[in-house]
Structures are given as structure tokens and as C-alpha cells.
Amino acid sequence: EIVLTQSPGTLSLSPGERATLSCRASQSVSSSYLAWYQQKPGQAPRLLIYGASSRATGIPDRFSGSGSGTDFTLTISRLEPEDFAVYYCQQYGSSPRITFGQGTRLEIK
Amino acid sequence: QVQLVQSGAEVKKPGASVKVSCKASGYTFTSYGISWVRQAPGQGLEWMGWISAYNGNTNYAQKLQGRVTMTTDTSTSTAYMELRSLRSDDTAVYYCAREGPYYVFFDYWGQGTLVTVSS
Numbered sequence: 001e002i003v004l005t006q007s008p009g010t011l012s013l014s015p016g017e018r019a020t021l022s023c024r025a026s027q028s029v030s031s032s033y034l035a036w037y038q039q040k041p042g043q044a045p046r047l048l049i050y051g052a053s054s055r056a057t058g059i060p061d062r063f064s065g066s067g068s069g070t071d072f073t074l075t076i077s078r079l080e081p082e083d084f085a086v087y088y089c090q091q092y093g094s095s096p097r098i099t100f101g102q103g104t105r106l107e108i109k
Numbered sequence: 110q111v112q113l114v115q116s117g118a119e120v121k122k123p124g125a126s127v128k129v130s131c132k133a134s135g136y137t138f139t140s141y142g143i144s145w146v147r148q149a150p151g152q153g154l155e156w157m158g159w160i161s162a163y164n165g166n167t168n169y170a171q172k173l174q175g176r177v178t179m180t181t182d183t184s185t186s187t188a189y190m191e192l193r194s195l196r197s198d199d200t201a202v203y204y205c206a207r208e209g210p211y212y213v214f215f216d217y218w219g220q221g222t223l224v225t226v227s228s
Binding site for chain 1: 144146153154155156158159168170171204206212213214215216218219220221
């Protein structure tokens with residue numbers, strides 16, 4: 001089973017700052033099968049990035065994804081007030097088919 | 110527009126079963142799969158399983174094998190998730206999410222259904 005470990009657990013930043021979120025896999029993951037989601041309180045997750053670096057429809061270009069193998073990164077170039085939320089990475093594998101990271105909480109400093 | 114609309118909140122006693130529905134609209138239902146993901150209060154996301162709306166093939170998370178059944182009704186474009194022998198740690202918000210035929214991520218999600226298991 002591939003385990004995804006996200007860091008940091010909580011990130012405290014101010015609007016306008018740059019956020020860098022990490023997702024590390026216990027085994028190599030195909031870039032095609034790595035996605036990122038944003039979740040706000042009381043809402044369903046929203047797809048941000050798929051294929052490690054492709055933005056989903058309607059996602060602002062301040063969100064970008066990168067990485068390969070076991071190390072993946074979600075970067076938010078300039079934080080807007082609406083970006084403070086919890087972020088999850090997700091990968092597709094053989095068994096289990098889907099795993100999520102434990103999440104990174106991005107909070108206002 | 111693509112929509113996944115789930116059934117309402119449920120309160121169940123330990124040992125009971127729950128069946129949550131997810132009605133799809135705005136796309137060809139049988140061209141996609143549906144995964145179910147749950148989230149316990151204050152916790153992260155847990156994938157439960159997947160069903161192909163095309164042929165009904167399923168793949169369940171090992172920890173839920175034997176307790177979960179996922180089905181679809183293509184005549185109404187609805188997916189169902191039934192969980193049996195409920196325990197208190199099954200208390201969670203349950204989401205359905207659309208998964209593409211050629212991609213394994215979730216581009217649309219239902220609004221979530223809170224299932225509370227309490228005696």
C-alpha cells in the first residue's frame with residue numbers, strides 16, 4: 001500500500017504570501033495519478049490539480065503543482081483570503097485503488 | 110452542468126444498515142465511474158470503493174470488504190452505497206465523486222451525506 005504523507009500538518013501564512021505544500025509517497029507514484037484537492041469547512045473537496053501539474057477547470061493560475069516519483073508539491077503563489085482551507089493529495093494505485101494524504105491545514109497567520 | 114445530488118442525513122443504531130444514494134445529471138452516467146469517500150468528524154478523507162456505471166464492476170477498500178455494497182441504477186442515473194453492521198466509528202460524512210473513464214481523480218463531488226451511528 002502506498003502511503004502519502006503531507007507536510008506540514010498546519011501552515012500559518014498571511015494573504016499575499018507564497019504557500020508550499022508537500023506530499024511524499026512511500027513508493028514511486030506515476031505523475032499521471034497524483035491529484036490535489038481543496039476543502040473548506042462544510043463543503044465537499046474541490047479538484048485543483050490532476051496529473052501532478054495540470055490545473056482543473058476554473059482553477060486560478062496562482063495554484064500550481066509539480067513533482068515526480070515520490071515527492072510532489074502544491075504551490076500557491078500569492079495567497080488570497082479564500083485560499084485558507086485544508087489541502088489533500090491523492091494517488092491512484094493497485095491496492096488500495098485510491099489513497100489520500102492526511103491533509104495540510106492552511107491557516108491565516 | 111454536472112451535478113451529483115445525494116440523499117439526506119441519516120441516524121442509525123449500531124448494527125443497522127444505511128443506504129445512501131447519489132443521483133447524477135448533466136453527463137452520460139454510464140461513461141464514468143463513481144467512487145465513495147467518507148470523512149469522519151474532524152478527520153481526513155477515506156476512499157471506500159468504486160463502481161463502474163458502465164458494467165457494474167466494483168473495487169472496495171479492504172477494510173470495508175464484506176460490509177459495503179455499491180450499486181447503480183442506470184435507468185435513473187443513480188449510484189448507491191450500502192454499509193451494513195454499522196459501528197460508532199462509521200459516523201462520517203459520505204461523499205460520492207465522479208471518476209472518469211481515462212483518469213483516476215474526482216472532478217465532481219456530491220454535497221455529502223452525514224450518517225450518524227448512535228445508540
